[in-house]
Amino acid sequence: MQKKTGLYLLSSAFCVAITTPDSAFAECARDIIGKWQQSHVEFAGNRIKDDSQSWEFMKNGTVRFVKSRPVIDKSGGYSCEGDIIYMKGRLPGRLKILAYDGGTMALESLDHGGGIAHVVKIK
Known part of the structure; x- marks a missing residue:
């Protein structure tokens, strides 16, 4: 019986992916953990005061929108x-x-209007 090396490697990679803790996927190049308040937005070079949103990035890979318009609430994982x-x-x-x-x-929003x-x- 021949060994199927590729299949074993794939199985090992799959097992590693399953056992990696969710928090490992939340690590970013910058320290974003904490509460953030929006002060203003820019569209096409125009600065618009907008403090309608605040959110909290947590270490466990979740983000909670503390203050947001319901239509753009993105609470969940990240x-x-x-x-x-x-x-x-x-x-x-x-x-x-x-x-x-x-x-x-x-x-910069890469998907919703740019x-x-x-x-x-703020904390």
Whole structure:
């Protein structure tokens, strides 16, 4: 009987993927853990004051929208790949971290209109 090496390698990779804790997938290139308040947004170069949203990124890979318009509430899971945050809630999408200094971030929506949200860490 011949060994099917590829099948064994695939099985090992699959087992590793299953046993990896969910929190490992939430690690981002930047420390986004904590509560953030939106201060303004930019669309086509126009700055618009908008403090209608705040949310909390948690270490366990979930994000909770503390204050949001119901239609854009993205509470649920999230994961990261470099500077891209993958939102996995009711309204999935991707946010790209354009600027970060530990206390503020600029997040570009890659899927929902392309606006840029400027947020401030509040906790």
